[in-house]
Amino acid sequence: MREFAYFRAADVGQAVATVAADPEASYLAGGTTQLDLMKDGVLEPDQLVDITRLPLRGVVREGDTLRVGALTTMEELAADPTVAGRLPFVREALLLGASVQLRNMATIGGNLLQRTRCRYFRDPTVPACNKRRPGTGCAAIAGAARMHAILGASEHCIALHASDLAVPLVALDAIVRVRGADGERSIPLTDFYLLPGDTPDRENVLVHGELITAVDVPLPAEGTRSGYLKVRDRASYEFALTSAGVALLLDGGVIVEARVALGGVGTVPWRAREAEDILRGAPPGPAAFRAAAEAALRDPFTVPGTAFKVELAKRTLERALRTVSGVTS
């Protein structure tokens, strides 16, 4: 591992000023992704600015919004009573992610900024990775791609965004609150991530030095049902092959509101608005569910190793819609 300086920030302003002033500095929160990548030589910051003592931890309800401090851990958010009562799919996504040990360390801000699991990105001896070394190509496309994206991918990058939590959060139109050298701003999570296009190294809209301070989660209408279904190769401690986060409000035999997002398939957490449009106003049932699934998976970008995920993702969404709606036929 390359040697680096360590600095513990006393307050948010000092943390932001320190990182903003040093192009090679990074924030350190739970460290569950960052330290791995440093040990592997993928990230080589010259300075880590430890933010774990900053007052950015905790969950507060303000009206119909849940404000989640960026340093709240995954376990803490899953244990929040409002999350348990009003946002079951957020709780499920949290508890189906990682392991309890990791969830006790990993923070919500860090979860949203987690780096891809793509082994071609994570192995610095692989020469071709546009995300790690822009302009070098993508070794994954011709390689052993299985845990890779089929939506939002391009010939420049098929790296998956593997967060479970981000799936229900994009479905809910969560807002990311950010502090930078020039002050604060709020960014809708659906606008936060960047598709790889021909610049896979740019993963989100943050500029260097900007720090996530909180995530605002709007609570859905009373009576909304939700669920998160994760399909993976083993029963625990594994990323999704496919997943679906679904929130439905039914009234009088009709879906009046639908929020749908997919995991395990996108270069970014994948909001499926086309599926929502089909579901909204439709009677719940196999026809609507299949049509929604077809719409959500339109125009996939597949390689041989990921081709099976197209049908699997459709079935995952259908199953989630059946389970959440309670309508099986």
Next chain:
Amino acid sequence: MTILERPRHVGPGVDRVDGPQKVTGAARYPNDFSHPDMAHAALVRATIAAGRVARLDTGAAESAPGVLAVLTHLNAPRLATGPSALLATPPPPLRDDRILYYGQYVAVVVADTPERASAAARRIEVGYEPAEPLLDIHDPRAERLPDPWGSDASWGDTRAALDDAHVVIEASYTTAENTNNPLGLFSTLAEWDGDTLTVHDSTQWPTRVRATLAQMFGVPEAGVRVLVLYVGGGFGAGLRVWPHVILTAMAARQTGRPVKLVMTRPEMFTGIGHRPATVQHIRIGATRDGRLTAIEHESRSTVAIEGDNIEPCATVSTAAYACPNVTAHDEQVRLNIPWTNSMRAPGEAQGNFVLESAIDELSHALGIDPLELRLRNYAEVHPRSGLPWSSKALRECYEVGAERFGWSRRVPEPGSMREGDWLVGYGMAGISYFWYQAPCQARATVRGDGTAYVRSAVTDIGTGTYTIMTQLAAELLGLEQDRVTFGLGDTSMPPGPQAGGSGLTAALGSAVHAACRNLVRAFLDAAAADPASPLAGCDLDDVAVTGGRVHRVGEPERGESYAGILAMRGLDELSADGDSTPRTPQEAGMAPAGPFGARFVEVRVDPELGRLSVARVVSAIDGGRILNEKLARSQIIGGTVGGIGMAMFEDTVSDPGTGRIANATLGDYLVPVNADIPDMDVSFVGGPDAFNPIGVKGVGEIGLVGMAAAIANAVFHATGKRIRSVPITIDRLLL
């Protein structure tokens, strides 16, 4: 001494004698040792699979902070070749500019801290002149090695019998490369003093490490000492002396400092062997009433360029069933891949998957219950030699397993059992595991305080060797277990074989048996010097040992204590050596039997999403005399978890073009987690085996075998879909 017929110490589930040390962290594994003056090594690995090193720039690394030395093929000392016998040592590392596989070491960096060594290693720039690698098991350009172990067999007229059979099953199967992945990262600490070398090493075979280091560095074997008190798992990975061990000793010699190397997890995928991929083809002929008339089993497995590996898969079909016409042929294909090597149940794991899947296919084709079909073709004698087995309780395995599982509740028609959204399937497999035993020596000592010390230069790779040998020695010397210490893992002890091939317990137990008998004889001789001794004139068969005393059989009062005999003769202690060398089957007039077993598995399949889970596993095992039922059960349970891994998860994936292993971390290479593991019921059946004096058969590997077939057979029963490739993953199961 017929003491094992009414044992006091062997049999029940005694706790591990090393358990407290392990759970408190007091047990010292190889990487727990250090030296105040120690330096640290880091490895640089090739990033092509075939070609040459054309350019090396080590300047930045050499001038990096803390760096003591950088060794490459340009400046490394030339070493002699290591032993080429069974499980050959790879050629000396850094001997030339050729690259034969992705991950081959091209440099080693020595620095004052491990972090500085690894940081400097990343600054070495290697330019390559690549060649086109051979990476595909089907590549026609790759060299083929027919019958590499002389294990091919053929009797009867298989082709004619297949032509005449009422029913023929024919299918091709594949098994993936798997990687051993012991949890403990392999490490080596080497310290030279002139031509004397002391090494702490993660190995299953310390005497082989000693012989190899002596031979390669050209120093006397007597001056090389290898220590390994504990190993953090091996599963076969510790059966060879790998290049990193040589490089560590080389680095220590070059720098004049003790040097420690701890491998990284990715290095553990390329540097210490892996289970080869196989492609297998089988044809089985049978009569309509389910009598096997022919088995033809062909297997191809992978082996590294300049590598060797023992992986007899087709051979499994020569020892399992009574069949008049059998042909088994194994071959290897040489590829530019990291060395293949034994991984728990080599050959058996993959060969059994194919044979026991094909038998299941036959049972469905014939409409005969899979268990009944196996019983109709039960091999009462060894199918190849015709000799009687030294022991065989496979029928009892079937009976006990089926009863405990509730096999009779199985509805034969595939897809007919269901629970909610989940399809339910029952599957089973039989196992006839091979036999293996190597020569072994041990020494036993009883001291003046009446305690005993017994030892041999073997290893305990977590299987429980320390414990069962303590029990056995206590039994044979008539001592309580807390009066006996068993020592191992030090080449200054009498030489013993590898912990491998499920053969150590029989080999070591027989040597300990001989040493303890010889020691009791030595005490009798010492006692006989006094004509007044109650033991005067006694032969071994006249005496028994209990409570630290040697006495006449049936007359506990007519004897002397060990301590008394020593005190009377003015001795501090008495020692005796024992050794064991297995007889040949011809000498013994019997076929030495390995363990037998039967596995019964219930699975659930979610057909819409392709999800598979194992709901329960029942295993019945004939392991001969079980020395410690708790530890033996742990072996079967651990093996079962490994078998579930092979069946459902484990797959070492390489990039098609480069041969780089694409999932060389424990986050990407999946092994089962607790949530994947169901209730596991284990029973032991049968009795002592007749081939060795203590009646044991090794149970270290059989626990893994049969799971792949039993799960695949249960999947077929659940779904009607036959999966002939493992691991059985969601994409293969989507219906």
